[in-house]
Amino acid sequence: xxxxxxxxxxxxxxxxxxxxxxxxxxxxxxxxxxxxxxxxxxxxxxxxxxxxxxxxxxxxxxxxxxxxxxxxxxxxxxxxxxxxxxxxxxxxxxxxxxxxxxxxxxxxxxxxxxxxxxxxxxxxxxxxxxxxxxxxxxxxxxxxxxxxxxxxxxxxxxxxxxxxxxxxxxxxxxxxxxxxxxxxxxxxxxxxxxxxxxxxxxxxxxxxxxxxxxxxxxxxxxxxxxxxx
Amino acid sequence: xxxxxxxxxxxxxxxxxxxxxxxxxxxxxxxxxxxxxxxxxxxxxxxxxxxxxxxxxxxxxxxxxxxxxxxxxxxxxxxxxxxxxxxxxxxxxxxxxxxxxxxxxxxxxxxxxxxxxxxxxxxxxxxxxxxxxxxxxxxxxxxxxxxxxxxxxxxxxxxxxxxxxxxxxxxxxxxxxxxxxxxxxxxxxxxxxxxxxxxxxxxxxxxxxxxxxxxxxxxxxxxxxxxxxxxxxxxxxxxxxxxxxxxxxxxxxxxxxxxxxxxxxxxxxxxxxxxxxxxxxxxxxxxxxxxxxxxxxxxxxxxxxxxxxxxxxxxxxxxxxxxxxxxxxxxxxxxxxxxxxxxxxxxxxxxxxxxxxxxxxxxxxxxxxxxxxxxxxxxxxxxxxxxxxxxxxxxxxxxxxxxxxxxxxxxxxxxxxxxxxxxxxxxxxxxxxxxxxxxxxxxxxxxxxxxxxxxxxxxxxxxxxxxxxxxxxxxxxxxxxxxxxxxxxxxxxxxxxxxxxxxxxxxxxxxxxxxxxxxxxxxxxxxxxxxxxxxxxxxxxxxxxxxxxxxxxxxxxxxxxxxxxxxxxxxxxxxxxxxxxxxxxxxxxxxxxxxxxxxxxxxxxxxxxxxxxxxxxxxxxxxxxxxxxxxxxxxxxxxxxxxxxxxxxxxxxxxxxxxxxxxxxxxxxxxxxxxxxxxxxxxxxxxxxxxxxxxxxxxxxxxxxxxxxxxxxxxxxxxxxxxxxxxxxxxxxxxxxxxxxxxxx
Numbered sequence: 007x008x009x010x011x012x013x014x015x016x017x018x019x020x021x022x023x024x025x026x027x028x029x030x031x032x033x034x035x036x037x038x039x040x041x042x043x044x045x046x047x048x049x050x051x052x053x054x055x056x057x058x059x060x061x062x063x064x065x066x067x068x069x070x071x072x073x074x075x076x077x078x079x080x081x082x083x084x085x086x087x088x089x090x091x092x093x094x095x096x097x098x099x100x101x102x103x104x105x106x107x108x109x110x111x112x113x114x115x116x117x118x119x120x121x122x123x124x125x126x127x128x129x130x131x132x133x134x135x136x137x138x139x140x141x142x143x144x145x146x147x148x149x150x151x152x153x154x155x156x157x158x159x160x161x162x163x164x165x166x167x168x169x170x171x172x173x174x175x176x177x178x179x180x181x182x183x184x185x186x187x188x189x190x191x192x193x194x195x196x197x198x199x200x201x202x203x204x205x206x207x208x209x210x211x212x213x214x215x216x217x218x219x220x221x222x223x224x225x226x227x228x229x230x231x232x233x234x235x
Numbered sequence: 236x237x238x239x240x241x242x243x244x245x246x247x248x249x250x251x252x253x254x255x256x257x258x259x260x261x262x263x264x265x266x267x268x269x270x271x272x273x274x275x276x277x278x279x280x281x282x283x284x285x286x287x288x289x290x291x292x293x294x295x296x297x298x299x300x301x302x303x304x305x306x307x308x309x310x311x312x313x314x315x316x317x318x319x320x321x322x323x324x325x326x327x328x329x330x331x332x333x334x335x336x337x338x339x340x341x342x343x344x345x346x347x348x349x350x351x352x353x354x355x356x357x358x359x360x361x362x363x364x365x366x367x368x369x370x371x372x373x374x375x376x377x378x379x380x381x382x383x384x385x386x387x388x389x390x391x392x393x394x395x396x397x398x399x400x401x402x403x404x405x406x407x408x409x410x411x412x413x414x415x416x417x418x419x420x421x422x423x424x425x426x427x428x429x430x431x432x433x434x435x436x437x438x439x440x441x442x443x444x445x446x447x448x449x450x451x452x453x454x455x456x457x458x459x460x461x462x463x464x465x466x467x468x469x470x471x472x473x474x475x476x477x478x479x480x481x482x483x484x485x486x487x488x489x490x491x492x493x494x495x496x497x498x499x500x501x502x503x504x505x506x507x508x509x510x511x512x513x514x515x516x517x518x519x520x521x522x523x524x525x526x527x528x529x530x531x532x533x534x535x536x537x538x539x540x541x542x543x544x545x546x547x548x549x550x551x552x553x554x555x556x557x558x559x560x561x562x563x564x565x566x567x568x569x570x571x572x573x574x575x576x577x578x579x580x581x582x583x584x585x586x587x588x589x590x591x592x593x594x595x596x597x598x599x600x601x602x603x604x605x606x607x608x609x610x611x612x613x614x615x616x617x618x619x620x621x622x623x624x625x626x627x628x629x630x631x632x633x634x635x636x637x638x639x640x641x642x643x644x645x646x647x648x649x650x651x652x653x654x655x656x657x658x659x660x661x662x663x664x665x666x667x668x669x670x671x672x673x674x675x676x677x678x679x680x681x682x683x684x685x686x687x688x689x690x691x692x693x694x695x696x697x698x699x700x701x702x703x704x705x706x707x708x709x710x711x712x713x714x715x716x717x718x719x720x721x722x723x724x725x726x727x728x729x730x731x732x733x734x735x736x737x738x739x740x741x742x743x744x745x746x747x748x749x750x751x752x753x754x755x756x757x758x759x760x761x762x763x764x765x766x767x768x769x770x771x772x773x774x775x776x777x778x779x780x781x782x783x784x785x786x787x788x789x790x791x792x793x794x795x796x797x798x799x800x801x802x803x804x805x806x807x808x809x810x811x812x813x814x815x816x817x818x819x820x821x822x823x824x825x826x827x828x829x830x831x832x833x834x835x836x837x838x839x840x841x842x843x844x845x846x847x848x849x850x851x852x853x854x855x856x857x858x859x860x861x862x863x864x865x866x867x868x869x870x871x872x873x874x875x876x877x878x879x880x881x882x883x884x885x886x887x888x889x890x891x892x893x894x895x896x897x898x899x900x901x902x903x904x905x906x907x908x909x910x911x912x913x914x915x916x917x918x919x920x921x922x923x924x925x926x927x928x929x930x931x932x933x934x935x936x937x938x939x940x941x942x943x944x945x946x947x948x949x950x951x952x953x954x955x956x957x958x959x960x961x962x963x964x965x966x967x968x969x970x971x972x973x974x975x976x977x978x979x980x
Contacts, residue, residue: 015579016487018402022670025687055668057400060487116395116663147399147665212667217685217800 319770344389740784
């Protein structure tokens with residue numbers, strides 16, 4: 007399938023996403039420049055991690071005004087698949103393509119480590135190659151990943167199955183110690199209510215080769231490929 | 236053409252007193268007058284003062300640095316450019332360097348450390364290489380010193396804040412706390428970049444009439460005299476007032492500069508490029524001209540400014556960050572400018588290369604500085620300062636207290652911030668971005684990065700050993716080099732190149748000059764013996780406060796090449812039932828060890844290091860790894876055998892144990908358990924491979940003994956002296972640093 011990876015000024019994991027998709031998975035993937043409007047026929051758009059615009063003002067707050075984001079919003083409105091990892095998740099929240107917001111980690115520091123996340127809804131286009139309750143081991147690396155949303159909205163999201171990934175321990179159990187950044191409901195990834203836009207703080211593109219510490223990220227990308235196919 | 240430059244209305248009077256205030260000696264001032272045939276203008280005085288500062292001119296150290304080995308068949312670029320480079324195979328060139336940012340980090344820890352990272356990154360991408368890995372060597376004062384916590388938080392925050400935002404992974408490092416750094420911390424930042432063969436760029440100006448482009452942030456008043464007054468002078472009670480000389484970093488602009496400069500480099504329209512680091516526009520322009528044997532003419536009115544009213548003096552001496560100077564092929568400026576515009580940067584033509592070997596600056600239609608290029612750059616003063624040996628330090632008196640029993644000593648060591656896990660630090664650094672990190676911080680004795688489209692990998696590690704250097708600056712330097720090289724070889728990579736950051740006190744004191752000379756001698760001897768040339772480096776003098784110098788601290792980074800990344804060796808045991816072996820070049824000793832520092836039992840002097848045996852050890856480690864015979868390899872460092880064995884049990888996939896009959900091998904003495912010194916490595920191997928592993932080392936003249944086995948039960952049994960639960964030891968090791976930091980809240 008055709009993938010488009012958006013490059014904002016300050017994107018950092020853009021090349022890594024391209025490597026994961028094209029070199030590791032053999033997908034047709036190309037970079038999309040933020041100043042352009044064309045998505046070049048992508049069937050899934052990936053907003054990568056990084057510090058777009060230096061995270062000045064607020065993470066993702068400036069990137070959402072890039073010309074390409076108008077096209078991404080329209081693409082999403084038409085039902086196109088969009089995935090945002092880390093900074094991409096932040097951009098999607100700022101652009102109101104996803105509910106909630108991401109704020110400073112409760113440790114008040116950047117955290118880089120591998121964490122366990124449990125698949126809470128395995129019937130989405132982004133998780134169909136996993137099974138319900140499966141624990142994935144993925145790296146996080148962010149300073150602002152504490153997910154917040156109004157409690158009423160969270161309840162609705164939980165009921166509709168929009169909470170896709172939750173931080174857990176290695177045995178799949180929720181605990182305060184297993185929640186690295188203090189996210190509400192230990193949320194690591196959410197979808198919109200149409201389930202075609204997905205944002206997550208972990209980096210699936212950094213878990214695609216055993217030599218580099220694991221391959222669970224492939225399950226996310228394979229789900230998308232299956233969904234598009 | 237040589238017209239006398241004009242003085243400006245706001246200029247201060249130039250005389251000997253003014254020269255002294257600029258850090259120049261009377262001799263140096265007379266020399267300037269002789270070179271110019273007149274008294275310099277105030278602007279020129281400022282220019283000379285930064286270019287002739289210790290920091291920029293290496294005037295006290297050049298004599299010694301010339302003795303270092305800098306060639307091998309792998310060296311593509313030795314000292315002389317912005318960084319050194321070696322050919323690591325399969326079409327990849329590794330470009331690397333380490334540099335200090337000590338004084339700025341003490342004065343303003345977050346920005347000081349951040350701009351240290353930014354500066355070393357620019358030294359790498361200015362060579363045409365994409366920065367792919369950073370490391371840091373940090374030295375703080377005593378953990379309980381009131382300023383340490385603030386400095387640690389600020390420095391680590393600054394390194395992470397900058398490195399994480401530019402997308403360069405921080406993959407290894409070291410952190411040490413010792414009272415001898417209470418008034419002068421060390422922040423040494425290393426960066427390695429990769430370029431394809433033939434892609435390296437140079438900082439040598441050529442082509443008379445070629446335009447000089449300014450790219451990046453506008454110039455402000457920040458950092459003026461950072462190189463001369465901050466980096467090239469001792470500290471005193473007034474030093475905090477120097478905070479305005481510390482620059483402020485903007486990693487986002489740096490990221491844009493990296494992408495834009497690498498993209499611009501591919502056009503072939505760049506003749507020469509250099510970052511505006513220490514001494515800013517002045518050093519970058521004069522050094523590029525000097526390398527090319529040409530001159531340069533700059534119009535200061537064209538320099539982008541952050542605010543109005545900057546004088547030529549300020550524009551030329553500003554150390555505003557994230558600025559690059561480029562000599563472009565004439566007629567291709569627009570092509571380059573279009574690339575910079577794409578990245579929301581601006582490339583502005585501010586001057587041109589001239590045939591006359593003069594460094595000339597104009598402002599409002601008048602020449603304000605006109606100086607021959609040579610004396611400004613590579614013909615700067617060269618000193619042969621007096622050096623006199625220090626009387627050997629009186630050995631630490633034996634402790635009055637009975638040292639604790641071995642189990643208690645092991646726990647005390649694991650709890651010591653110098654030994655304990657540094658996870659609190661490296662968790663704040665992105666070690667994964669760019670997707671090459673096979674072994675990151677905490678995973679093995681050195682970081683390992685795979686090379687894309689290749690079976691090969693590179694391993695890198697930074698080390699220092701001030702305790703040994705304080706006892707003997709020569710042996711200490713040798714020990715530091717062999718330790719960094721051994722850490723690299725433990726992963727299975729062959730050490731191939733060295734970069735160094737030499738941190739010492741005031742070179743105008745003969746005993747410091749002697750320490751420095753001995754350190755460079757040790758570095759050179761070790762580098763020659765190991766066949767790993769020194770391709771780049773940096774000297775940081777004047778690391779003292781109120782007349783008290785830091786211990787000699789040569790920081791050494793070694794880069795090695797691994798032929799096959801699938802043969803990479805980790806530092807922790809992997810499988811129960813495997814044999815545990817030790818191989819060593821000499822008996823361990825307590826002099827200069829962490830144990831001695833804690834329990835005061837480490838008298839005596841360092842033993843000489845046999846470099847042939849060290850070389851044989853490295854060779855054996857690499858050979859064993861390449862044959863796939865070594866399952867794990869861990870070098871003895873702080874805390875000696877006991878700590879190394881405990882760490883080897885901390886398998887991240889599930890704790891393991893070890894059972895060793897120390898008594899049967901005569902290893903129960905305190906020096907055997909906690910001694911350091913050159914050199915011991917703990918290995919594990921499948922029992923069927925033990926004979927082959929032993930043979931690898933014995934054929935190289937080294938004794939390798941099987942002393943025990945890895946067990947599934949998480950229990951560290953170094954019988955009969957230690958029998959401890961590994962879970963408890965790991966808890967101590969992991970919780971020590973965060974626990975002690977929290978208890979200071």
